[in-house]
Amino acid sequence: MASHLILAKLLRTGIVSEPAPPADPGLLTDPARLNEAILRVFGRAVVVRHIDAGSCNGCELEIHALNGPHYNIEGVGVKFAASPRHADVLLVTGPVSAHLETALRRTHEATPDPKWVVAVGDCAASGGIFGESYASRGRVENVIPVDVVVPGCPPEPGRILAGILAAVSATPRNHSSPQGVR
């Protein structure tokens, strides 16, 4: 049986999880103030939906790492959901390919308010090395509003987590309201 092997390995390994990084307000696109009330409400239960809008899959590798034992993202109250309808935060990677522009817009529309958009990686931030072309719309902000930008190629897991926490600790933006609270 494998169970004694598993137990022995678990005992030898011990706990490798590390404390979460502090939220980094420097990543916010708007210099919004930290809102402690929001952090109290959402800080322990943030649901994230990932959208690959055309990335090279490099950023995804680091988002996967967040689920690993060192970063233990669920331990700090952040979890990934399969549907945008369950999400507080959209984590968007890649330059937006022309073929995914509609899908990205629809996913954004399907996410209930309040919601935050975190653009992960240099391509999501600026279009990166792919830029804008017949097939690429460039940065995420060109297609949907962005609250937090995490640069890097790819950004390290700790920076991505800091970006997610920065988003939910800022004042939410009501995307569907015409006046848009910022």
Next chain:
Amino acid sequence: MPRHIDLISLPQHGGGPIWQFSLGRERLTAFARGIQEEGGQLLALWGSDDRHLGSGFTLHTAYLSSLGLIWAKTRLDGEKPLYPDIAHIFPQADRMQRATFDLLGLVADGAQDTRKWLRHAAWGEGEFPLRKDFTTAHPEAIDAYPFIRVEGQGVHEIPVGPIHAGVIEPGHFRFSVIGDRVLRLEERLGYTHKGVEKRFEGMDPAAGARLAGRVSGDSHSAFTWAFCLAVESALQTPAPPRAQWLRALFLEIERLVNHLGDLGYLGNDVALGFGFNQFWRVKEIWLRACKEWFSHRYLFDCIVPGGVARDLAPAAAKELVRLGAETRHEVTELMEVYEEHAGVQDRFTGTGTVAPALAARMGLTGLAGRASSQAWDARVQFPHPPYDQLEVQMVVERAGDVAARVRVRAGEVLESLRLLEAIVENLPEGPLAQPLPQPGSVCEGLGWIEGWRGPVIVYARLAEDGRLDRVHPHDPSWQNWPLLELSILGNIVPDFPLINKSFNLSYSGADL
């Protein structure tokens, strides 16, 4: 190998044996059939617009044969670029032919499937982005796509994607099922098409290497190395020996960390969270070490045209050997858990099977191919420096199921660890890079690297001023995606994520 064909060997500068020659359009079919009868495979098919060079278009085909890589160039008419379909000989040509039409307007005469592949109507009908005179970009509404339907009592369709439920690249899967059993799966890809090949045009080789590395992020070193080989071979300037060895060091670390990550996810997909956490713990240790030794967790931009941009310090070399030994021990322990765990083996065994005969007919390649008896590994049969001094041991399995792909990965992890140690031990002294000359005239080259997923090929043509004129990167996922459609047949829908992960094919690398 068809006899009496004059092959011209490409000047080799650090790559494996590549033979290039001109193949008349009228001989293309017979030649492809000759390769197939010999047991060879089509690895890549792409086109180039050569009208600005005083010619028409060119169809390029690259075959794997007992001699090495055969690169055939077929000149096509500038006004009516037609060539005979070869998908009836090599089924893997189908999507490459369709993509070549979408991007360049080259027509595969007599092809059965003429549906578009990469063009989702984002640019206009009759417009071809890789033609030199392509200027306009008229974004249009997304177009309908005629999926092949299965009809009958109790049959229904499950459409999935392009945005998937997990952290995964986008693509569309159309399952036709009865109950939970899959009758047919049809993939539609191309969603991450971001114009990579057009983007290369006009770049200098240094920028081109950075872009090549981002064709598929998890195969960064493989694509960058293949791109650099293409450029260095075009300019007839090999990288210095120490750089060649360091490139192999980077490539083997890439193979190692990707396999570790996938082995973890394969445990996760059969509800053994322990496997995921343990394998990703080990992977994270390597990523952090890479950051410390080479300034990047995934070794981005460590390989540059002419050589490498990072060196291995003596202290890092010592640490690498120590970490390698520790990892060997850990992986052996963890694989013992997978092998002994009845629930894991029950899900892995007999799931997502590709029988060797089917794999051979469809050209299944890389690690998935080796799990189905397709015993090809460029590092073994056609080793280029430094692999010619490393004697890589190929890992081959016959069963072709998820369990076999897991065993191939585990075997390759241990082999990569052995190679890393050997590289550190034998790393020659010398410069890290040497400057590349200006070409002076138009020149071209091909690079061929056995990446962790399979053979990666990059074609590069440089203009007189040294800027890139045409680059085509080829990911092995092109050949393997169609086999994923077949491997799921008769399995149940809930096993799809597991089967899919056991292949782990690239979207971005093939969508370009």
